[in-house]
Amino acid sequence: MPDRQIAAVPQKFLCEHTPSKSRVMALVSHSAGPASLQAVLTCRDSELAHHAAQLLCRALASSPKAWKAEAAEELCGQLPDAPAASLRQAVTYALARAWPTDAGSLIAWPRQFEEAELHEEDEADDLELQEQETRTPHDARLRDLPGPVVQITTLREYHVHDRELLVKTATAQGWTPLPAEELDGDDPHDIVGAVMWLSRHDEVIDGADNVTDQSAGHQLRVEDGDEVADWSAEPVTAQFGTGWRLSAQDTDKRSISTEWGDTPDFATLFQATEHDCDGEECEDCGWQLTPRTADLLYTALTVLADQAYDDAETLGDQPVTAEEKGEWELFARLPKLTHGCDMQWRRRMARALDDLADDLEHGHWPEPTCTAEELVLHLALREAPSYLDDIKDNDGSPHHKLPVHDDDYDFDACKDLLFQDHDVLMLYSPRFDGIEDPDGDVNRQLGIGDLRPAAWFEPFDNVEARDPHRGFRH
Secondary structure, X not given: OOOOOOOEEEEEEEEEEOOOOEEEEEEEEEOOEEEEEEEEEEEOOHHHHXXXXXXXXXXXXXXXXXXXXXXXXXXXXXXXXXXXXXXXXXXXXXXXXXXXXXXXXOOOOOHHHHHHXXXXXXXXXXXXXXXXXXXXXXXXXXXXXXXXXXXXXXEXXXXXXXXXXXXXXXXXXXXXXXXXXXXXXXXXXXXXXXXXXXXXXOOOEOOEEEEEEEEEEEEEOHHHOOOOHHHOOOOOOOOOOOOHHHHHHHHHHOEEEXXXXXXXXXXXXXXXXXXXXXXXXXXXXXXXXXXXXXXXXHHHHHHHHHHHHHHHHHHOOOOOOOOOHHHOOOHHHOOHHHOOOOHHHHHHHHHHHHHHHHHHHOOOOOOOOOHHHHHHHHHHHHHOOHHHHHHHOOOOOHHHHOOOOOOOOOHHHHXXXXXXXXXXXXXHOHHHOOOOOOOOHHHHHHOOOOOOHHHOOOXXXXXXXXXXXXXXXX
């Protein structure tokens, strides 16, 4: 162990989270031994700890002149005194690219020991490389590889909002720009190279925001003339289609006029492709929401929404009683624990149906964003097949003009693919009385969450929430 201070350099700042606390750590390196984690601060709020680590990473990539202390002080104001003081000190170290360390806090060893460790690492790398060469030779052609080969093409677009920060971040991580003579006038600082370097290592890039992240993949097949890229005589191309935002904007007018009134142009909104497997099941043919399926589901959603608005207006704040259940089109079909909800809650249920129908009108799968949408979508999927009989008996229905597809009317697949889970249906079973309470033993064991009616409109954590100011249809 050294008996003097070792000059160390901070490389990155990380977080460690436990149920009771969070810690920010600095990854520091030095020339006399291995890199090490050094404690920065501890606090109880995991989000504040995460923001602190992000702020320190920005400080590491910035210069003292360009650094704006306001953000650090704002964050320090939210922390207790001790971690706030530690954060201020860490910012100073990060800007100086130096991390003072006490004797014994970093490991240093004799030169021969370091060389021995490097030799062992080289031997391990050689063994791993030999194993990879045996399993997947680097120069193999597609026909020489025994297993399936999947080709993934990724499309990413970044908006560089802070060019100086981006370049400094990339430089701190080992990037060097192209020589000046190789750069063109449009990119004299090799911003493209810096973004490419950082995107290989980090999902979040300091100084740039990811505006597009898409992937397209398929399995290569020798019989189809495919080849791995290094041997391919043709350039590798991928089709990502038109932008979904443009599609959503254009679909505001994608409707057709019929004797039944204006109806969404589902043939354009959901352009299903034919299966190329001769009717046999195969892994490459994924299920599609077809125009005919979308049309019936849209009909069910809009009819149920009309019924819900009418029921809500008539019922008001009165409970649904057992004697009057037959008088109500929708709310008598909901789980019993909702029968005492008020008029505003019922109007929000009607709007949940409208929201899912609106998804279809704009060419999107109706994937629920909250518990209310999950339940009404279950009702609509149960209702949708019944409209097919009415349509078959009416030759003038625009439904008959929609293209026919093998996946038409597969509402069981809708149930499998449109939901994250089916926990809400447990509310119908007397066996699970009380399951809605998040503090209940069974609820906690199964990790169900809050299924009480008041929480039905809370957006799920992993979806984009609806616009809270969107209003009601009537």
